[in-house]
Amino acid sequence: MRATTVFSLLSFFLPTAFGSLGGLPDKIYGVNLGSWLVLEPWMLPQEWLDMGGQSCSDCSTCIGTEFAFAKAYPDTVDEIFDGHWTSWFNQPDVDALKANGINTVRIPLGYWIVEALVDRATEFYPRGGLAQLRRGLQQLNAAGIVAILDHHALPGVAAVNQMFAGNCTSTPMFYTDYNYHRALIWTSVMTALSHVDPAFANVVAIEAANEPIMDASKTPGYGNFQKNFVKAVRATEFLLGIQTPGFGAMPVPTNGNFTVMLPQVNGSIFTNEVRSALLDAYPILVELGVVGLSKNRTQLVTNFMDIGWQHNNPANPADAAIGPQGYDNHLYYSFGGVANADPVSYMTSICNLKRVQKDAALGNSPLWFGEWGLPTQFNATDAFLTQWADAQKLMYSQDAGWIFWNFKIEKSKLAGDLARQWSYREGVELGYLTKDPSKYNDPNVCVPYIIPPSSSASVSASPTSASASVSAQPTASASVSASEQTTVSSASTQPSASASA
Ligand SMILES: *[C@@H]1O[C@H](CO)[C@@H](O)[C@H](O)[C@H]1NC(C)=O
Ligand SMILES: *[C@@H]1O[C@H](CO)[C@@H](O)[C@H](O)[C@H]1NC(C)=O
Ligand SMILES: *[C@@H]1O[C@H](CO)[C@@H](O)[C@H](O)[C@H]1NC(C)=O
Ligand SMILES: *[C@@H]1O[C@H](CO)[C@@H](O)[C@H](O)[C@H]1NC(C)=O
Ligand SMILES: *[C@@H]1O[C@H](CO)[C@@H](O)[C@H](O)[C@H]1NC(C)=O
DSSP, X not given: OHHHHHHHHHHHHOOSOOOOOTTSOSSEXXXXXXXXXXXXXXXXXXXXXXXXXXXXXXXXXXXXXXXXXXXXXXXXXXXXXXXXXXXXXXXXXXXXXXXXXXXXEXXXXXXXXXXXXXXXXXXXXXXXXXXXXXXXXXXXXXXXXXXXXXXXXXXXXXXXXXXXXXXOOSSOOOSSHHHHHHHHHHHHHHHHHHHHOGGGXXXXXXXXXXXXXXXXXXXXXXXXXXXHHHHHHHHHHHHTTOOOTTSOOOOOOSSXXXXXXGGGOOSTTOOHHHHXXXXXXXXXXXXXXXXXXXXXXXXXXXXXXXXXXXXXXXXXXXXXXXXXXXXXXXXXXXXXXXXXXXXXXXXXXXXXXXXXXXXXXXXXXXXXXXXXXXXXXXXXXXXXXXXXXXXXXXXXXXXXXXXXXXXXXOOSTTTTTHHHHHXXXXXXXXXXXXXXXXXXXXXXXXXXXXXXXXXXXXXXXXXXXXXXXOSOOOOHHHHHHHHTOOSOOSOSSOOOHHHHO
């Protein structure tokens, strides 16, 4: 009977059923390929030291990022990173993903994978990543796994003092015309690669920007960039011979030369800025040998962090959509601000999560949870981590699905226990995560914690669905924080060495 109650409660919250979007699976069971093509030293502390990196609490003050590394070792950086790219993610890792039923990967990328975009006088990054990306995509494709390309580390740096931004700096300069333009060139190049290069056959989506600054007043122009991002994808597709509904007949693709074709096309996707970005992308495509028509491909899915990621009157990414689009939310409890630091508060919060419904009401559906994990602000028992994994999977599966951070974490003395709560592979081995990602250790894990809608307005109401035998009964304060969970429930920062230590 209790199971029936929960089922009806969950059904009550569910938005309309999610059908498959573009080439994405009906339900995404995914992992991030973090620290591969954008290296975050905290995830592989021993390898980083062995490579020649350093560890420091303020990552801007030592060799703590790719930028600092490439600056310090200009002559050997490419070779050393090639070794990392080859060893951190390769066929055994793909085999492990397949064995664990993973159907999707999100691949964090830096702008520097398009090497022509790097201003080598002031910017320092390794070369050679694109060949490794091609290699990895082909291995994933052979395993039947699709990929989301995630523009994770943006030109000019988009996040404050973060290893994942590529360079650790307190003055991010992404939110400027110059760097938006470089991001649009990157977008056009990645779109063309995805459609024309056979190695990119399993790329189904491109994410515009990972985790912009959460205060929208500090990201001027970002809403306009969102619109240009979608237009750059669709305009590039149009020139590659992919019909964009509502944008007229394709031009005769004389020789596939963007420079020749652009003056012949019109329509609102071809704004001056988009034309300019495509004109700048074309010589790069020629240099990469990526010319020709799309190989019988449908439109890519455009992807943004959801509207709830930012506060202070953010632009709604739904306003930018032209064609298939998906939304991404990242939810980490371990950085604070989501729930009190104890097991009952965590479970009460997650089991009453309304993110999917709130986003859907603003047009941000389908939504997937593109980063999450098992880290906590307290010492978690094995029993708790099993519940914590089940509950998050249940809630994140309500719409498009989930993508765990990360596919693996270094196992070393220096890394300590990090893998236990941050590594999907380790979580499966320890039994927190089920071998079949669509299954649960306990599908009723949320039953004791669900607050019926009628009582959510009342502070003193105790959840009626909680059985008396359950010791972990949500407290009044936990109920309040769960029901009041509004916009900024996500972590304000990515994992950092100090946060995860
Ligand atoms: C990179 O970070 C360093 C250290 O914070 C800073 O001095 C430099 O201006 C940054 N450069 C870029 C291009 O972000
Ligand atoms: C461009 O506009 C003209 C008329 O304004 C129209 O006939 C033509 O179909 C348009 N071209 C494209 C590619 O949409
Ligand atoms: C594309 O067309 C322009 C203008 O005609 C020409 O200058 C350029 O060389 C062409 N590029 C290629 C790769 O054919
Ligand atoms: C594209 O691929 C689909 C499925 O493989 C096939 O049914 C269709 O005929 C192809 N279209 C073209 C134009 O080749
Ligand atoms: C967690 O366990 C470690 C090691 O036993 C201990 O040092 C630390 O104080 C504990 N932290 C909390 C929050 O209980």
